[in-house]
Amino acid sequence: MRLAFILSEIGSGLRRNLSMVVSVILVTFVSLTFVGAAGMLQMQINQMKGYWYDKVQVAIFLCSDGSTAPSCASGPVTPEQQQGLNALLESPSVAQYINDFQFESRDEAYKHFKDQFSNSPIVDSVTPDQLPASFRINMKDPQKYQIISETFSSQPGVETVIDQRQLLERLFSVMNGASLVAVGIAGVMIVCAILLIATTIRLSAFSRRRETGIMRLVGASKTVIQLPFILEGVIAAVIGAALASGTLWAVAQFFLGDYMSRQYPDTAFISSGQTLILAPALLILGGSLAGISSLLTLRRYLRV
Amino acid sequence: MPCRVLRAMIRFENVTKVYDQKARPALDSINLEIDRGEFAFLVGASGSGKSTFLRLVLKEDRATSGAVYVAGQNVARISSWRVPRLRRGIGVVFQDFRLLPQKNVFANVAFAMQVIGKSRSVIRDTVPEVLKTVGLEGKEHRMPHELSGGEQQRVAIARAVVNRPGILLADEPTGNLDPTTSMGIMGVLDKINQNGTTVVMATHDDDIVNEMRKRVVELKNGVVIRDEARALYTSMIPVVGQSRRLKDASGRETPDGGLPGTGAEGEVQR
Structure with a gap:
């Protein structure tokens, strides 16, 4: 019963706040794509190093x-x-x-x-x-x-x-530079995502303050009051993370796998399967960022 | 001592509440006991401390000093994660009803049970019963905007008592209603009180207080100036209490010479 109630609360929250939820999804999608791109560059470097690189010169x-x-x-x-x-x-x-x-x-x-x-x-x-x-x-x-x-x-x-x-080191330094740029952009985007999630949750809490006020008065527990808001942010962020993982997979599959490996057959590229290693990391990162920022926001804006 | 605490549903021991260090306390060393099953009116001008009293019972605020006991428990000792349990034992009704506009009557009342995890079958059984108690049979599927003010307040009362709290706090429940409708609401509150629920009602409505002839606790500037059983809105003993007329006069006598009607310091405080 309580679970069904919480789920229906999440549903109504997401519907009421649709445009904000979509923007949270997009911002987490872009930021986590950059995080994933940095990860992919590092994986590509490892791939190119091959068996001997770290052992001999x-x-x-x-x-x-x-x-x-x-x-x-x-x-x-x-x-x-x-x-x-x-x-x-x-x-x-x-x-x-x-x-x-x-x-x-x-x-x-x-x-x-x-x-x-x-x-x-x-x-x-x-x-x-x-x-x-x-x-x-x-x-x-x-x-x-x-x-x-x-x-x-x-x-x-x-x-x-x-x-x-010597042959590879110059290339690797370029790729490492690119990773740093990607991480930098990802950092800025993640800050955006956190602020946007906080704003969204704040709006959501504000638009439902009547409900939460009543919930508080009739003695609903903190979990029942706060969980729908937190999950709202987490669900949006996880959808964004899933989109980011899908994008990275598509880049590996179609750009690296189909196009680049034909252009440069003597270079070892990572496979699309390898990028899926990044997916759980991105999902956890997105979900926990959203969870923590929602929790901190609620602590300030939703009295329990 | 423990016996006294247990008999009293609400007990204030030397309770002082200060919101602003520079202003006078909202409640000043209040000692008060309200017994199980009692019906008490809390009267006094705006800013006299009625709402603060109710907030302290609900642990919405902490007393600055002194102890508040609810059902024998010192609320200051209740950890924050157990406050919901305290509030489940207390129903609250407001002047502005506070119904959820997008839910119908049944859903508004059921909401109070859903959020504390009651099962669907219990809700299906209990809600119609409570709606019958407040006189709203057959109006389960009406939306709040389709109801009169009195009916909306009945829904709010049904929601407040559906979880069978030991205490019902009513903060000017008839403030938005005409006299006839108000009497109907009082009938509902009286019925709930007859069923064993302790009712504390803060009000300005002298007709109602005079009609009901219940215990009256009068607050002024955070101090209890009168506590009488089966009393009237204005005191029958002029020396101890103060009549309404006298209060108005004292309002005009305040140093800042406030206009009539602004004599209540509480308005400034908010």
Whole structure:
């Protein structure tokens, strides 16, 4: 009975205050979309970092069947050449610059590739023998990349030496900047949303002050009096959060998934499924923001 | 002592209420007891402290000093989350009815039961019964604007007593009604009182007070100046109390020389 009563109160509150409720939905929608966009950018950065980014800085790719580099003219790397490179990495002249190194075989390379590009159409057209084996090196000082490069580029069986971090770091700093901008806009919008929710709840409480006055006099509990107002704000905010989650999903699905991954097939993009991880966070964030701001407003404007 | 407290439905012990430090207290060391089942009129000019008295009973305000007991409980000791329970034991009726305009008669009365979680079947049984008590049989589906003032006040009374409170507080319930209608309302209040509910009614209506011949507590400037059983609106003992005429005269005697009709300090206070 009481639940049915509270629900009907919420319904009438939402109907009476429709334009304000719609504006709360839109403002939470926009603000949470920006929050989610910042989250998506960070997820995209992680996706692009792949398996090795945080573990190593320098990769020494070994010659494979398909290598076209002049240093690989004599064909794919032989086990002896590989042994020699391993020995060289362990020799004191090189070892003083590196923390440690790992060997990535072709099969491992294929596995890591599949993980990183799982959302990309090119994953199906790549086979293990197209991917070179490599030594992955974790530098003591990433600035000393030049020394490793000079030492190993001329070694037999080495196709190329790449400082992977340098390639990605500039891009990542752009993306991190974009995340910060998104977070900044989201912050302003969230302040707007909180103020708007507070105003809406205040109006709602004012327009129903006759009812709440009577409820108070006949001894309705604080919960029964306040809950409809709080839930009114929470429902509006949760609808906004759901719209924001849907928008992020659509961006990942149609913009990144269909358009961008075709334009840039060699870049790993996040999948639309991954963005759904953000949805519960956005719903909880939206709901709790609305709940707290309604509660604080009611404390001031609705005597119980 | 506990026995006395229990017999008294409402008991004020040295209660003082100060709204504004600079002004005189709204209630000044009031000692008063209203027994279970009693019917008491609270009379006095505007600003004499009648409404403050009712607000203190409802714990809408806290007494500045002294203790207010309702049904044996010191209201100052009731925690805020249990105030609703206190208020369930007290029905309130106002001069301006305070009905919900978009709900019909039945729904207005049922509202008081819904918000405290009474089941639908209990509401269906109780509401018609209460409407019968206040003389509104067959008008369940009327909207408030379709009713006369007297009928609207009957709905408000029905709403106040539908949860069977031990106390009914009425703040000038006949203030907006003509004399004949007022007498009808008094009949309803009397009937509710006969059923065992303690009724405290603040009023300016001398005809009603004179007709009913119930206990009269007269307040002036926050002090009880008269407390008589089966009394009239104006005192029959001129030395102790003051007649209405005398009060008017004293109003004109105030230092700021207020115009007739503005003699009540309470108007200024609000």
